[in-house]
Amino acid sequence: MPERLAATEAARTACMAELDALGAVYETGAAVDDPDVADCGIVHPVTLSEVLPDVALTPPAPMRCETALALARWTRDFGQPAAERLGRGALTEIRLGTVYNCRGRSSDSDTMSEHAFGNAVDIMAFGFADGADVAVEPREREGTMAEAFQDAVRASACLEFTTVLGPGSDAAHADHLHLDVKSRRGGFRLCQ
Template sequence: MSVAFGTQSPGRRALKWFGLAAIVLSIAACGRYAYERREQWRSDLESRCMASGAVQMSRYVQRTNAINGPGTCGMDYPLRVAAQARGQVSYDRPQTLACQMIPTVDRWIDNVVQPAAQRWFGAAVVEVKAGSYSCRGIRGGRSGRMSEHSFGNALDVFAFVLNSGHTVVVRQHWRGETAESGFLREIFVRACDHFTTVLGPGSDAFHYDHFHLDLARHDPRWTRRVCRPRPETVQMLQPSSPTGGFGWGFGRQGSFVR
């Protein structure tokens, strides 16, 4: 069957319109990204932190080039962090973080993680297996509300390595009644005193194997915190000796739990 010159089959017409639609959507997306801007409070927070001297450049913390995009992703003053707590606790790989996260993680390690490690194991944490900057939505991908990871304002913690050589893994040790689970629950609950968002196993399907820690602004006054599972629902344990083991203890709200 012959086709008259200048006419197109339905299939070719469909492909033509599909191609035009793709071009239009691409142009629209480029235009949208061109006008997207990060929220001003993020830049303000970074600038104040850098100006305060709270973070000093060293062989463990180094400045890198500003990250701008795609979209709103990025940081004005990204920092490449090889270790926290004055170099005493290294990362399994360097992390890219915004300035304000670094002293907050330091305080959590100094005031919560290390004392808990001494109580539960008679040891010190020397390495954290973690993840940080990633331009993505809170559910992965690029759609929906952007994750705090997109701005270097979050840290995912998967495991802790002790100077004894023992490794405490969130995915493996959160459940149960062991020294490892007692340690993890203690540092999780007390992380809520340092970060504005703390998510862990039981919060949703995405955090079954790690702690998510961030400094998101949940309200204009910075008073609201999101901690899931809620601290009062976390079953707390009490170490019976610095070599491990557990006993009876008090929950966060004073309820007697095991």
């Protein structure tokens, strides 16, 4: 279990209090680990099912509280306002791909992925009140509203997350947004 990622009790309590204030729906649970790989795991996971009131996270997924909080803040501050401009009604769903997964990075299998620590989420699509969705995918620069929405949420994610990868970053991220809260020296952010 990666003890270096264990939050103090005070930090965990503060994080969950902020999630509560934002109206997130989540459950706490037992530590998540992999008996075969000691470096993987989430010491105190939260399983988030609604990132904000009426914005479902599907499927619900275990992650570190810090990851859940970054996702909730970003959705409130950028995802919902961008959705309003799209003209499809309110943002009602964020569809996830990989969240927790004990594995190496796609670009370097000897280095653990941030998914192995509960620090990362992969977003596949966004759903709206009118029943439409916007899948994350390579865009042809056609000037569509779906393209503008994807560009806006991707660019804004770098204000809340420390790593943002997506279509055009590399082949492994062609169909989703990878967002993580990896801690780096000097506050460096990797946004591609």
